[in-house]
Amino acid sequence: MRGARALLGAIGAICAIAPAASFAADTPAAAKKAAATQKESKPASECSDYGTGFFKLGDSGFCGRAGYDVMGFAAKDFASHDIGLVGQRLPSSVYAAGVPILYYYDKNFSKQTRDPYPGVDAQVNFVAMRQTDYGLLIGYVNLRAAGQLQDDESGDMRYVANNAVNGSVLQGLVDQAWVRLDGLEVGVQPSMFGFARWGYSISPGYSSLVNTPAVSYTYRVDNVAGSNNSVSASIALEDPSRRDMGDGVLADYGETYRPDVVAQARFGTPNLLLHVGGALHEIHDVAAWDCCYSPDHTLWGAAATAGGEYRFKWSNVFGPAAGDTYGRLLLQVAAARGAIGYLGIPFFATDYVVGGDGDLKETTGYSAVASYEHLWTPTVKSSITYSIFGTSEASDMELLGPNEPMWFDVKVRGALLQGGIEDMIQPGLVLGAEAGYTWTTATGNYAGASSAPLSVSFPDVAAYVRKFF
Amino acid sequence: MLRKLILVGLVAGASGAASADPLQIQSTTLTQTNVHNYALIAPGSVSTEITVDQTGADNNTVVDQSGDINVAEVNQRAKSGNTSDVNQDGVINIAAVTQQYNFGGIPGATPGYTGQQTNVGFLSEFNSGGVSILALTGPGNTLISSFGRTH
Numbered sequence: 001m002r003g004a005r006a007l008l009g010a011i012g013a014i015c016a017i018a019p020a021a022s023f024a025a026d027t028p029a030a031a032k033k034a035a036a037t038q039k040e041s042k043p044a045s046e047c048s049d050y051g052t053g054f055f056k057l058g059d060s061g062f063c064g065r066a067g068y069d070v071m072g073f074a075a076k077d078f079a080s081h082d083i084g085l086v087g088q089r090l091p092s093s094v095y096a097a098g099v100p101i102l103y104y105y106d107k108n109f110s111k112q113t114r115d116p117y118p119g120v121d122a123q124v125n126f127v128a129m130r131q132t133d134y135g136l137l138i139g140y141v142n143l144r145a146a147g148q149l150q151d152d153e154s155g156d157m158r159y160v161a162n163n164a165v166n167g168s169v170l171q172g173l174v175d176q177a178w179v180r181l182d183g184l185e186v187g188v189q190p191s192m193f194g195f196a197r198w199g200y201s202i203s204p205g206y207s208s209l210v211n212t213p214a215v216s217y218t219y220r221v222d223n224v225a226g227s228n229n230s231v232s233a234s235i236a237l238e239d240p241s242r243r244d245m246g247d248g249v250l251a252d253y254g255e256t257y258r259p260d261v262v263a264q265a266r267f268g269t270p271n272l273l274l275h276v277g278g279a280l281h282e283i284h285d286v287a288a289w290d291c292c293y294s295p296d297h298t299l300w301g302a303a304a305t306a307g308g309e310y311r312f313k314w315s316n317v318f319g320p321a322a323g324d325t326y327g328r329l330l331l332q333v334a335a336a337r338g339a340i341g342y343l344g345i346p347f348f349a350t351d352y353v354v355g356g357d358g359d360l361k362e363t364t365g366y367s368a369v370a371s372y373e374h375l376w377t378p379t380v381k382s383s384i385t386y387s388i389f390g391t392s393e394a395s396d397m398e399l400l401g402p403n404e405p406m407w408f409d410v411k412v413r414g415a416l417l418q419g420g421i422e423d424m425i426q427p428g429l430v431l432g433a434e435a436g437y438t439w440t441t442a443t444g445n446y447a448g449a450s451s452a453p454l455s456v457s458f459p460d461v462a463a464y465v466r467k468f469f
Numbered sequence: 470m471l472r473k474l475i476l477v478g479l480v481a482g483a484s485g486a487a488s489a490d491p492l493q494i495q496s497t498t499l500t501q502t503n504v505h506n507y508a509l510i511a512p513g514s515v516s517t518e519i520t521v522d523q524t525g526a527d528n529n530t531v532v533d534q535s536g537d538i539n540v541a542e543v544n545q546r547a548k549s550g551n552t553s554d555v556n557q558d559g560v561i562n563i564a565a566v567t568q569q570y571n572f573g574g575i576p577g578a579t580p581g582y583t584g585q586q587t588n589v590g591f592l593s594e595f596n597s598g599g600v601s602i603l604a605l606t607g608p609g610n611t612l613i614s615s616f617g618r619t620h
Contacts, residue, residue: 247616
């Protein structure tokens with residue numbers, strides 16, 4: 001259920017300690033304090049220098065802090081129908097591996113979505129840090145158990161774990177676990193590709209925020225030319241399997257020996273954060289090989305992103321009449337070729353299509369998010385987010401028979417509008433509600449003949465309560 | 470009926486070579502009436518009797534049968550083009566292709582896909598806009614995935 005998965009993903013992004021490159025104001029106070037201490041090149045004489053809640057860990061010289069974040073929610077998905085996709089290899093008298101084809105159709109989800117569903121996302125984390133001769137040493141671990149009760153295709157209610165995108169409980173249980181020394185970070189950490197957030201809504205817009213096993217290094221310069229501005233550059237080697245978008249028929253990933261290479265650059269001022277990123281993702285297909293010993297091909301997919309976030313006080317724009325209200329605006333775009341997993345969109349396309357001759361044709365796609373958050377009072381805020389995406393998945397022309405050419409070109413486009421409101425009724429206790437509306441359209445062309453377009457649209461709503469420390 | 474009688478006679482005459490029982494021949498008739506019709510028939514190594522009837526602007530059929538007894542009948546009525554490719558590798562192979570012209574097809578109303586197991590093999594059918602693609606595949610070459618947004 002989209003809403004549930006979205007909500008479950010939200011906490012992870014919110015409570016995670018941001019990577020060293022982040023300048024977002026959401027960066028936990030601990031990390032900020034630590035950075036400040038590091039700049040001053042003096043050891044933390046007291047753990048309180050790192051922030052509230054830090055305490056000494058014996059005589060180790062480390063200061064630590066434990067936290068938790070628990071969210072319960074109830075949601076309703078009103079999608080009775082959605083676009084379903086079927087990948088198939090058509091029999092061919094020319095290629096033993098068959099000719100790839102992709103169909104789209106109107107799929108009935110009414111049994112899965114007929115009832116509202118409850119869910120929970122519980123996380124506990126611990127951070128420890130100390131100054132060393134080589135810089136600030138930080139260790140962080142965040143454990144997460146997330147799931148929901150939902151109806152399955154038979155209409156029977158069952159528990160679904162949402163710890164990880166692939167449904168694995170174990171993989172997602174360790175949401176983050178990393179060690180950072182100065183700019184070097186090793187472990188399960190936020191990908192360097194993603195922006196600070198996917199929009200200000202509690203459920204995600206079409207943007208990618210993924211935690212992944214990685215080794216990364218960030219070089220950062222604060223107070224550039226005596227200003228309050230900062231710049232950073234990062235490079236990371238990340239687990240490629242977290243980004244694979246394969247269905248096993250049109251695209252089937254084999255053993256991959258090379259990590260994804262991800263780079264990031266950021267520029268920050270007290271009010272502005274700009275971000276650019278890029279990634280290379282190795283494709284090694286075995287679909288046609290495993291089937292019929294067609295040649296085994298490899299190539300690199302790629303993705304790029306750019307984004308910006310601007311924070312402002314409305315009275316600086318409209319004068320005192322605007323009162324004591326604040327706002328922030330986020331824009332982000334991403335594009336990919338053969339690396340659709342970097343777009344943060346529903347699974348409407350595989351990374352590539354392998355032909356009967358083993359040749360690979362990369363799928364292209366894009367996503368974009370525009371989001372605004374308004375702080376009405378120090379405890380009440382609302383947000384609106386609009387996201388779009390598009391994919392174009394196609395095959396090369398191949399022969400079903402000696403005189404029977406076939407190819408396909410299927411495009412899927414979608415938009416998502418989300419609005420939410422949230423009230424912190426006590427320190428660390430938040431009540432919120434959010435509503436969304438989704439539009440999606442698929443079109444196709446098969447051997448030069450157009451198929452009929454298929455459009456779906458549906459709303460969803462959710463309410464949640466969240467307690468954190 | 471005449472064809473069935475011939476088939477049984479052939480099987481009886483070739484009983485020394487063919488181990489198949491004529492009663493185990495699986496048969497089906499597949500019909501397409503869209504503008505652009507594609508039928509891909511590959512039921513694998515079972516004995517089959519397949520009839521494909523296509524009426525459209527252009528019709529395309531590929532048949533690959535490798536059972537002991539293979540019977541294929543393709544009837545195509547097109548406006549512009551009929552193509553048919555029949556490959557049979559069995560003890561008894563019978564194929565008949567009829568092609569006629571000056572006919573048309575009817576576009577499909579809404580995108581539709583069905584996939585189901587039949588007595589002859591897995592039958593998938595996509596019918597949308599001006600396109601109809603039909604595939605009949607055996608256990609060894611039925612390669613299908615399903616994906617999309619989760620709910």
